[in-house]
Amino acid sequence: MITMVILGGGNVAQHIAKAFATSTEVQVVQMYNRKGVSFQSIPVTQNLSDLVEADIYLLAVSDDAIEDIAHQIPHAQPLVVHTSGSVSIEALSSHKRRGVMYPLQTFSKDRSLDYSTIPWCLEANNNSDYQLLEYITKSISTSFYSIDSEKRKKLHLAAVFVCNFVNHLYQMGYEITEENDIPFDILQPLIQETAAKVTQGTPREMQTGPAKRNDQKTMQKHLEMLALPEKKEIYQILSNAIAQTHGRKEL
């Protein structure tokens, strides 16, 4: 059994603890965070000086804290890994054996996930530790990729577009329905189908709507309906980006 200490008290740490709770290869022997929050019966400490010995120390802390906390892990020669999309593996350079396990998913507090489908981006500074990361990842997921720090940063950027920014566009749609006394639920089948479509072809092939078909009249009417200049600007800039992608006239 491989032993692991999880450092961090946020959503990611909680979800990772929950994912490894089902693993027959890994035992989470301790959690560390300042608030003292744990998962199920895993022992928790609020002091880095009380860390127990383990094979792997996994940091699910904020990007800025990675280097500092890694530096304070006292035990000799453990494998220290972080879980960040945008931080280089070199942030762990105070340790001889270092790695990254970046789960490419959005984690919310009260939302349960199918952990077996989460893609993990793995990196280690030597081959045997890479094999170890692959071995423990396989015990919780069917999906893993070897991705170095440079590519991981790009992937994190892509994730901001397809997740964080997409969610804000959902919010903009939500606000329009709310202001007009329309139930937001009426948009759900469209939201789900738009996401489902890109499993079947490239997003470019799946594009529909006024900007794609150069329907200037409809776009002008839409701009008039948007009262706030910030919202008009988002409408305009995204319509023009679609027009460019499809060789159409801009707004």
Add this chain to the structure above:
Amino acid sequence: MITMVILGGGNVAQHIAKAFATSTEVQVVQMYNRKGVSFQSIPVTQNLSDLVEADIYLLAVSDDAIEDIAHQIPHAQPLVVHTSGSVSIEALSSHKRRGVMYPLQTFSKDRSLDYSTIPWCLEANNNSDYQLLEYITKSISTSFYSIDSEKRKKLHLAAVFVCNFVNHLYQMGYEITEENDIPFDILQPLIQETAAKVTQGTPREMQTGPAKRNDQKTMQKHLEMLALPEKKEIYQILSNAIAQTHGRKEL
């Protein structure tokens, strides 16, 4: 049996013909379009003067063509409906009985859909025709709403945000993965989960990412990675919109 003629040769006309093919209440007796494309064994004509008599004439043509084609439907007292999100019911004012059946979904050519879940936005200029539209809609879907022309325009605008613009953000994510030799499929679980999350709470509650947590360092790194000024601008404007929604500092 209620008889219907479908006018239009695009994706929407094809999908509507396909949806009504399973209806036991409606028979599509003819299709009209300039290219002469039909669906299964439905008779097709390329001449408006050859339209047969029917209870309902359904226009699934481009917004700009609705008024003109409606005007050319020759038969006395039929119910004429269009399927557009952004055109008023009054575009059909050459007919005494007029209505709208707007399917709130994105239709692509080679993609099959579960028609029973498509929300239809219904409107008619008299109550008995509204009842008739509800009756025929129920024969193909479990989801329909009474939405007038003003609200329908707002809903169409919301649909552009949650579908067309969202799809373009998928495209931006696709381009980042392609430029860096990363398989786009690695982003699929994230895309699907981001869409699935908003069935459980408001998009505002589900927001995650650097702009939400005011992570200026990561946002600056992301801006540096985006080479094209248009892409930087989209990153900046959407990050600022998220910051505003969540009371954070702008980029």
